[in-house]
Amino acid sequence: MFKNLLFLLSLSLIHMHADIDTYKEGEILYAQKGCNGCHGIHGEGLHEYPVIMNKPKWYLVKKMKFYRGKKGVMNQTAQIMIPFAENLNDDEISYLTTYLSQYKEDLDAPKYDIEYESWGDGGS
């Protein structure tokens, strides 16, 4: 009986691991690491901060590893990225770039936009 329980428990642990939602992990990291502070909550960019959403994953990975490696010719703008890339491990870069490359606006997320309030009877 105890053995069976252990077996079930280990199955569910394996299952949890295999099921890791890389998109979700990336979304969490994106906020946790403060990427949104410069690139915007939708990765839409602003001024010298480039748009980073919906770009190919291979390209994003290459850029993140470039900043992390601190090698090669890097201009001053690129150096801004070093502190945000240097402490990421390969898994974190993978999660972040999965999220960024597959990004879809979450239409179910709560909206605080005044336009979504209904005023009066809507004229119907």
Ligand code: HEC
């Ligand atoms: C302090 C502002 C700042 C923060 C915070 C920041 N970035 Fe950046 N990021 C930049 C700037 C500036 C560039 C442009 C660098 C260049 O010219 O190569 C850039 C470039 C990038 C690029 C390359 C875009 C392209 O099209 O070449 C990626 C990918 C990226 N950032 C991802 C991230 C991620 C992921 C995080 C969070 C871990 C993050 N950034 C946090 C400022 C920031």
